[in-house]
Amino acid sequence: MENGKLRRTLSVLVDNEPGVLARVTGLISGRGFNIESLSVAETMDPAVSLITLITSGSPPIIEQIIKQLRKLINVIKVVDLTEGDYVEKQLVLVKVRALEAHRAEIRSLCEIFKGKILDVSPRTYTMEFTGNEKKIRDILTLLDDFGIEEQVSTGLTAMPRTKLDKRDRRAN
Amino acid sequence: MIDETRSPDPAEPLAHHRGSGGVKPLRGIELTGAQILIECWKKEGVEVVFGYPGATTIDIHHYLKESGPRFILTRHEQAAVHAAEGYARVTGKPGVALVTSGPGATNAVTGLAAANLDSIPVIVFSGQVARMMIGNDAFQEVDIVGVTRPITKHNYLVRDTESLARTVKEAFYVASSGRPGAVLVDLPKDVVSGRAEFKYPGRLKLRAYQPHLEPHPKQVAKAVELLKKAQRPVLYAGGGVIMSGASEPLLALAERLQIPVTNTLMGLGGFPGTHPLFLGMLGMHGLYQANMAVQECDLLIAVGARFDDWVTGKLDQFARKAKIIQIDLDPTSIHKRITTEVPLVADARLALASILESLGEAPDYEKKSRPAWLKTIAAWRAEGDAVMDYRKTDPAGCTGATCPVWNPKTKGCRTEPIKPQMVIDTLYQQTKDRDAIIATEVGQHQLWSAQYYLYDKPRRFLTSGGLAVMGFGLPAAMGAQIARPGALVVDIAGDGSILMNIQELVTIVEEKLPIKVIILNNGCLGMVRQSQQLFYGKCYADTMLGRSPDFVKLAEAFGAKGFRAERVEEVAPVIEKGLAAEGPVVMEFIVCQQALVYPMVPAGQDNYHMLPFAQAEAD
Numbered sequence A: 001m002e003n004g005k006l007r008r009t010l011s012v013l014v015d016n017e018p019g020v021l022a023r024v025t026g027l028i029s030g031r032g033f034n035i036e037s038l039s040v041a042e043t044m045d046p047a048v049s050l051i052t053l054i055t056s057g058s059p060p061i062i063e064q065i066i067k068q069l070r071k072l073i074n075v076i077k078v079v080d081l082t083e084g085d086y087v088e089k090q091l092v093l094v095k096v097r098a099l100e101a102h103r104a105e106i107r108s109l110c111e112i113f114k115g116k117i118l119d120v121s122p123r124t125y126t127m128e129f130t131g132n133e134k135k136i137r138d139i140l141t142l143l144d145d146f147g148i149e150e151q152v153s154t155g156l157t158a159m160p161r162t163k164l165d166k167r168d169r170r171a172n
Numbered sequence B: 001m002i003d004e005t006r007s008p009d010p011a012e013p014l015a016h017h018r019g020s021g022g023v024k025p026l027r028g029i030e031l032t033g034a035q036i037l038i039e040c041w042k043k044e045g046v047e048v049v050f051g052y053p054g055a056t057t058i059d060i061h062h063y064l065k066e067s068g069p070r071f072i073l074t075r076h077e078q079a080a081v082h083a084a085e086g087y088a089r090v091t092g093k094p095g096v097a098l099v100t101s102g103p104g105a106t107n108a109v110t111g112l113a114a115a116n117l118d119s120i121p122v123i124v125f126s127g128q129v130a131r132m133m134i135g136n137d138a139f140q141e142v143d144i145v146g147v148t149r150p151i152t153k154h155n156y157l158v159r160d161t162e163s164l165a166r167t168v169k170e171a172f173y174v175a176s177s178g179r180p181g182a183v184l185v186d187l188p189k190d191v192v193s194g195r196a197e198f199k200y201p202g203r204l205k206l207r208a209y210q211p212h213l214e215p216h217p218k219q220v221a222k223a224v225e226l227l228k229k230a231q232r233p234v235l236y237a238g239g240g241v242i243m244s245g246a247s248e249p250l251l252a253l254a255e256r257l258q259i260p261v262t263n264t265l266m267g268l269g270g271f272p273g274t275h276p277l278f279l280g281m282l283g284m285h286g287l288y289q290a291n292m293a294v295q296e297c298d299l300l301i302a303v304g305a306r307f308d309d310w311v312t313g314k315l316d317q318f319a320r321k322a323k324i325i326q327i328d329l330d331p332t333s334i335h336k337r338i339t340t341e342v343p344l345v346a347d348a349r350l351a352l353a354s355i356l357e358s359l360g361e362a363p364d365y366e367k368k369s370r371p372a373w374l375k376t377i378a379a380w381r382a383e384g385d386a387v388m389d390y391r392k393t394d395p396a397g398c399t400g401a402t403c404p405v406w407n408p409k410t411k412g413c414r415t416e417p418i419k420p421q422m423v424i425d426t427l428y429q430q431t432k433d434r435d436a437i438i439a440t441e442v443g444q445h446q447l448w449s450a451q452y453y454l455y456d457k458p459r460r461f462l463t464s465g466g467l468a469v470m471g472f473g474l475p476a477a478m479g480a481q482i483a484r485p486g487a488l489v490v491d492i493a494g495d496g497s498i499l500m501n502i503q504e505l506v507t508i509v510e511e512k513l514p515i516k517v518i519i520l521n522n523g524c525l526g527m528v529r530q531s532q533q534l535f536y537g538k539c540y541a542d543t544m545l546g547r548s549p550d551f552v553k554l555a556e557a558f559g560a561k562g563f564r565a566e567r568v569e570e571v572a573p574v575i576e577k578g579l580a581a582e583g584p585v586v587m588e589f590i591v592c593q594q595a596l597v598y599p600m601v602p603a604g605q606d607n608y609h610m611l612p613f614a615q616a617e618a619d
């Protein structure tokens, strides 16, 4: 990233209460930083929600954001997933111009990227893809050659990987 | 997220509850939200509530009159919150204010921001329209929880009468624990008029909020190592010392290792102002020896201070020869503006106590280097004192016709002008044995009150540091006087600031609070004018106040006493007379407009660059 900026994926566990999301986003925007991606959902414990957000800034700024988030009364835990190994997924819906001549090629791309065709019209295909950021970027670049008419995506959601330990592996 | 650990007697009988017809045990009895709120206040030991009523809070006032703590009707909601803050600063207990919805709540916003920025526990209860009306742009509806979210430590919209008691408990806990702050509790009208059983939770444990108080032994050991090795140490103590009651261990540490101490504006009184090791305040208008000592020290021990820009000046030059030990309860204060060698996240009192314990009674430290360090400081002090001696320094020139002392005929001062510093100094001389509480407004007079009045004890100097809000002093003095009825409470004001909450003179007279107000009338917004004189080519855009009201008559109109001094020789007698007079008194001093608050580090400069001193460059 330009001038020492880091892109961070933060996982923020919060009380599942009205206004908590506003506190989290307000804290970040109130300090002049942008949220590049955001997703929120209840966890297994209905009293707790998980916010996954991506923001970028210099290391001291990221440190401040994390500490300030921890200071919010409704924030239970903040984890900087970027610190370790983690899995991430995002979902994108994309409507592509699908001329007769291109249809086969588009369908095969969809297959390669494990997408789904959700809607078909004489002029277009609407498809669904899930994957990490890179995969999503790649498929969108490829589809753009045919003409993307519309595209929406969810925020990224993420989870740390469980460390593999030899002792945990099943003996065969 | 609350685990309620019920106390043994969660709902002791409320013997004198008139509303429910005499002596009945409370268990199982439903109370209205208004009654519950007041019972909660009693449980929390609230002695006084400041505020102003309206449609959404009538129920509460109704029961408050019947059986609640003392209510002080201020004449503006902003003043109610500042008064609650003044009360909290003096007592260390949370201050409480009650305001109505809409305009009442928006008027309280400034007070919340002021308390929160200075980490003072204040809780504002605001009325709100009934739940079913919320979001309808109803009459006097404002989303005050949304408005105050970024300027409070936390805030609540109470969702039902059942959860009211728990929410109030939580509000008191959050406001006064950890790094204290301002909390708002928004009370929809139907929550207040609804009924529920009154159960007050015994102890709260919030899943997401657990302030960390104990110092880490490893960090304490590191700090002790640095303290023993330091040759030129300085203690830099802020408001955290006052908040945590750390004055005693601070004094002990300073004396045991012979470490000079400087205070921030918020920290004044945290270390005795008359102690030989005291350097005075540091920062933009800090004393010469304080800034020099910090710039030249090899170890800076920050205690409950946040390195704010007013203190540090140009950041990369601040204390750049020093290793830094930083004691702060708030993890966000660590590495926020400055990277420190030994961060110690802990309550200041506990941290200092455990450092003292590790040091032992007769610690080995760099004893040999200390006399030289203290001698260097003494030399700086002598240089500094020469500039601070207002008797010897003359303000350069005269500001002319805008000055209240100006005589158009002679084109000069009407008389030998009263220097504003002299008024503060005289006040100090006359009151230093009276353990007075000094509140201030904001401006030059505030800084002179920080420089020329010496505070030997904590909780004696009440000033708005973070928000620096004009209009703070008079209501804060009210809160202070209510907390300490027998104390001498003085508000030192400017002619600009005093008008920002002048209506409170009525409250003061009405409540028979014997507050003494000192107005330094320099005919201008002096603090801003000073910058214009020094940095804006003497173009005094919009800082001249012109004709001010006759403050003596104004005081009398409100039912207080008024005195005025226009000549140097009147200063001491007017102060004497004013202090001796019974009840509230306003003393106006017509002072020289030209006087400047010195030293001054111009914005963007490092702390070596103190006007009017020739720049003392680092070697």
Ligand SMILES: Cc1ncc(C[n+]2csc(CCOP(=O)(O)OP(=O)(O)O)c2C)c(N)n1
Pocket: B441, B442, B443, B444, B445, B446, B468, B469, B470, B471, B493, B494, B495, B496, B497, B498, B520, B522, B524, B525, B526, B527, B528
């Ligand atoms: C509510 C508010 N508005 C504006 C300011 C900016 N300000 C800071 S000091 C000052 C001048 C205060 O004038 P006065 O009370 O007469 O004090 P003096 O500096 O003359 O002693 C002003 C306008 C402020 N601090 N607070």
Ligand SMILES: [Mg+2]
Pocket: B443, B494, B495, B496, B520, B521, B522, B523, B524, B525, B526
């Ligand atoms: Mg003035």
